[in-house]
Amino acid sequence: MTTAGEIMHRGAQCIPITETLDRAAQLMREMDVGCLPICDSSGRLAGVITDRDIVVHCVALGREPSRVTAEDLAQGTPVWIDVNADIEEVLQVMENHRIRRLPVIENKRLVGIISEADIARNLSEEQVAAWAERVYAR
Template sequence: MPGTRDAAGPLRAQDIMTGGAHCVGAHETLRDAARMMRDMNVGCLPICGDNNRLTGMITDRDIVIQCCADGIDPATVQAGSMAGPVHWIDAAASAREVLDSMEKHQVKRLPVIDVRAGHQLVGMITEADLAKKLSKTQVGEFAEQVYATA
């Protein structure tokens, strides 16, 4: 059954996530971020600082609404200037903790950090990941909490 594991133990964030997340550097431009999103076919990127640590998230919508819509050239704005509060989950967190965090913070994408491996970004959990790995009941609860209250 999705959302649980048997002999291996409960489903964890690392089991749900898509691995290999790439960061846009805080000093890279929004144009660079947009190109990365296009090339990777994603709508969101983590922003990492000089120490390679997660400092924020940026979406394609952020670039359009907070930059392009105001006539600002995306080549003149650093991605780090768009970094706001960032919510993440430890790779060892349970599926329940993943859902609780996404619901509490009303987010549809959640970076996964391996705390035991020096706080390294190891992946992202998206709505598609939830749909693939969790039960219909869990996905329905997530959708109700994030979309119905948005």
């Protein structure tokens, strides 16, 4: 059984809820990633912010990225998966929520993130195609 912990990208870096979106964008550029998990002061996952979120929910609305915080864009309950969850559960969660990046939690702390690239590297072409169809086709 393949688990979330086996396919995830370790070392995902959280951005504090109080950090501004311009700093989030800088971190994304420096790390060459398209999303950052958002964590509260105790290190617990509070959400995920993507480069698209910054553009659509801040810049395109004429808001100033240096004045909008990650917390301002963190809405609802974050979706995550336990490090020991099997790959089928990972795929199901991503499909159900139509998400392309999934934070991985162990002992209530972020330990990694699973992206589309991680899925592609660890599944057969047929499995990736079936998953992509379910996530994107709706």
